[in-house]
Amino acid sequence: xxxxxxxxxxxxxxxxxxxxxxxxxxxxxxxxxxxxxxxxxxxxxxxxxxxxxxxxxxxxxxxxxxxxxxxxxxxxxxxxxxxxxxxxxxxxxxxxxxxxxxxxxxxxxxxxxxxxxxxxxxxxxxxxxxxxxxxxxxxxxxxxxxxxxxxxxxxxxxxxxxxxxxxxxxxxxxxxxxxxxxxxxxxxxxxxxxxxxxxxxxxxxxxxxxxxxxxxxxxxxxxxxxxxxxxxx
Amino acid sequence: xxxxxxxxxxxxxxxxxxxxxxxxxxxxxxxxxxxxxxxxxxxxxxxxxxxxxxxxxxxxxxxxxxxxxxxxxxxxxxxxxxxxxxxxxxxxxxxxxxxxxxxxxxxxxxxxxxxxxxxxxxxxxxxxxxxxxxxxxxxxxxxxxxxxxxxxxxxxxxxxxxxxxxxxxxxxxxxxxxxxxxxxxxxxxxxxxxxxxxxxxxxxxxxxxxxxxxxxxxxxxxxxxxxxxxxxxxxxxxxxxxxxxxxxxxxxxxxxxxxxxxxxxxxxxxxxxxxxxxxxxxxxxxxxxxxxxxxxxxxxxxxxxxxxxxxxxxxxxxxxxxxxxxxxxxxxxxxxxxxxxxxxxxxxxxxxxxxxxxxxxxxxxxxxxxxxxxxxxxxxxxxxxxxxxxxxxxxxxxxxxx
Numbered sequence: 001x002x003x004x005x006x007x008x009x010x011x012x013x014x015x016x017x018x019x020x021x022x023x024x025x026x027x028x029x030x031x032x033x034x035x036x037x038x039x040x041x042x043x044x045x046x047x048x049x050x051x052x053x054x055x056x057x058x059x060x061x062x063x064x065x066x067x068x069x070x071x072x073x074x075x076x077x078x079x080x081x082x083x084x085x086x087x088x089x090x091x092x093x094x095x096x097x098x099x100x101x102x103x104x105x106x107x108x109x110x111x112x113x114x115x116x117x118x119x120x121x122x123x124x125x126x127x128x129x130x131x132x133x134x135x136x137x138x139x140x141x142x143x144x145x146x147x148x149x150x151x152x153x154x155x156x157x158x159x160x161x162x163x164x165x166x167x168x169x170x171x172x173x174x175x176x177x178x179x180x181x182x183x184x185x186x187x188x189x190x191x192x193x194x195x196x197x198x199x200x201x202x203x204x205x206x207x208x209x210x211x212x213x214x215x216x217x218x219x220x221x222x223x224x225x226x227x228x229x230x231x232x233x
Numbered sequence: 234x235x236x237x238x239x240x241x242x243x244x245x246x247x248x249x250x251x252x253x254x255x256x257x258x259x260x261x262x263x264x265x266x267x268x269x270x271x272x273x274x275x276x277x278x279x280x281x282x283x284x285x286x287x288x289x290x291x292x293x294x295x296x297x298x299x300x301x302x303x304x305x306x307x308x309x310x311x312x313x314x315x316x317x318x319x320x321x322x323x324x325x326x327x328x329x330x331x332x333x334x335x336x337x338x339x340x341x342x343x344x345x346x347x348x349x350x351x352x353x354x355x356x357x358x359x360x361x362x363x364x365x366x367x368x369x370x371x372x373x374x375x376x377x378x379x380x381x382x383x384x385x386x387x388x389x390x391x392x393x394x395x396x397x398x399x400x401x402x403x404x405x406x407x408x409x410x411x412x413x414x415x416x417x418x419x420x421x422x423x424x425x426x427x428x429x430x431x432x433x434x435x436x437x438x439x440x441x442x443x444x445x446x447x448x449x450x451x452x453x454x455x456x457x458x459x460x461x462x463x464x465x466x467x468x469x470x471x472x473x474x475x476x477x478x479x480x481x482x483x484x485x486x487x488x489x490x491x492x493x494x495x496x497x498x499x500x501x502x503x504x505x506x507x508x509x510x511x512x513x514x515x516x517x518x519x520x521x522x523x524x525x526x527x528x529x530x531x532x533x534x535x536x537x538x539x540x541x542x543x544x545x546x547x548x549x550x551x552x553x554x555x556x557x558x559x560x561x562x563x564x565x566x567x568x569x570x571x572x573x574x575x576x577x578x579x580x581x582x583x584x585x586x587x588x589x590x591x592x593x594x595x596x597x598x599x600x601x602x603x604x605x606x607x608x609x610x611x612x613x614x615x616x617x618x619x620x621x622x623x624x625x626x627x628x629x630x631x632x633x634x635x
Contacts, residue, residue, distance in 0.1 A: 088434045
């Protein structure tokens with residue numbers, strides 16, 4: 001369970017991006033929708049522990065992300081939209097770090113590299129990889145261990161057809177295993193049938209559509225509505 | 234700017250006589266050979282600092298615009314020349330004084346012309362160009378000739394500058410390069426230590442910069458050695474020199490390393506989602522910084538053993554504060570080094586005067602300093618730049634662009 005308790009955040013002091021969000025995200029696929037710049041990625045960064053909220057708290061499985069840092073992050077995997085891997089390490093070294101921190105054997109990195117098709121490029125720095133390959137590197141890091149909470153920011157962006165299918169199959173496996181998957185995406189069609197609930201951020205607050213309609217047409221229409229940032233009808 | 238401000242401050246404290254003598258040394262009659270070379274080298278130094286920032290990002294989208302590649306390179310050259318303005322305004326002031334407050338107007342105008350030629354020549358000598366082997370020697374000769382005194386050398390410098398410009402060509406395709414990043418390769422290149430990811434990252438980020446950091450640290454120790462060797466001092470005074478200069482050596486080292494780490498190894502947002510704590514990251518940095526200070530402490534022991542032990546005792550506190558300063562660097566105009574230098578030199582002075590008080594306080598304060606640094610690590614808004622500006626590469630104001 002992911003919980004946000006009055007989480008507020010601003011990049012500039014007078015311009016809040018998130019204004020005290022209270023949210024509970026249980027297991028299943030949660031879509032985070034909305035127009036560009038509404039605060040979806042920022043909300044995901046707060047949940048991932050990349051940014052600390054200016055006010056309020058974020059809890060993962062009851063552990064506060066900023067007072068119980070290691071325990072809260074142990075089951076967390078985050079795939080950002082911008083794959084900001086350090087240029088001072090190879091892909092294999094970065095995955096080695098993830099293995100060490102998640103308590104997994106080094107062989108887990110090789111398995112993940114095989115899954116994303118990067119074994120032959122693992123000796124390279126991210127600077128030598130294309131955007132799609134960089135994104136696959138971050139995805140490989142998310143595959144290491146058994147993450148219970150997976151945060152995906154535009155997971156299908158810059159991916160080729162084969163990679164998209166692999167990612168969707170991986171998400172299906174995660175959902176079947178009872179994981180919490182939160183996805184930010186402008187590409188609704190692949191996620192609509194899998195989604196359990198959807199949120200949008202509007203004026204710094206979260207609007208939820210939970211549960212989503214069973215009828216596929218009504219469900220897609222509602223998600224389109226949220227993606228455009230319009231109030232829930 | 235800090236160099237110019239320091240020079241201005243220094244001149245203010247040194248007084249009118251020094252300023253007059255200095256101006257005449259640079260621009261007075263018969264004094265232009267050696268001092269001209271120094272001025273040219275200073276200009277080249279300023280240009281070398283500005284060039285990577287100005288040229289970053291010029292190799293991409295800009296190239297499709299309907300503008301000749303040479304014109305693009307000349308525009309960058311003008312920008313680098315303008316970046317030298319603080320230095321040349323200082324030189325112009327010196328010329329104003331040396332020519333008796335421009336009473337010798339002709340000489341003053343020739344000096345101004347020489348500076349106007351020297352600035353672009355220095356820029357061309359260091360900026361990335363298509364044919365650097367042909368252009369750089371000509372540009373360097375032009376910069377030297379321009380400030381070597383007299384009208385004819387200025388005209389010769391102008392001709393050399395035109396020649397350098399003609400052979401320089403366009404900006405090279407890789408003109409976006411700024412801080413060089415070594416190519417990482419797999420494998421633990423130092424058994425044991427090399428396996429540690431954090432150590433590799435720091436060493437790859439710092440690379441040869443480590444040498445300049447150590448040089449900064451050796452300067453006060455060298456001064457202490459000279460002071461102790463060339464004077465007959467009582468043991469308490471030798472200890473005083475060891476305490477002050479040993480602590481200053483560690484402070485200078487940490488200031489330079491912290492500055493370099495702040496620029497070359499900015500916060501890594503994604504890594505914050507991994508299961509390691511802010512305290513772990515800060516402790517690793519502090520440990521690495523402290524390890525690099527050990528050679529300086531050993532040299533301090535050559536001056537005075539007890540002084541070295543006292544410096545060793547305050548090193549954890551200094552290292553923790555420096556690790557915290559790295560986290561605040563993007564928010565401060567003085568970077569990480571300003572904070573480290575201010576706090577560190579005060580501590581060094583206090584250590585020299587009251588070691589019996591400062592040593593236990595620093596030892597007791599080290600855990601607090603680590604906690605404060607970890608809190609700074611958590612407080613960082615690591616994705617602010619990207620969210621507000623969306624692209625660091627090509628933006629010279631981006632801290633991470635180096």
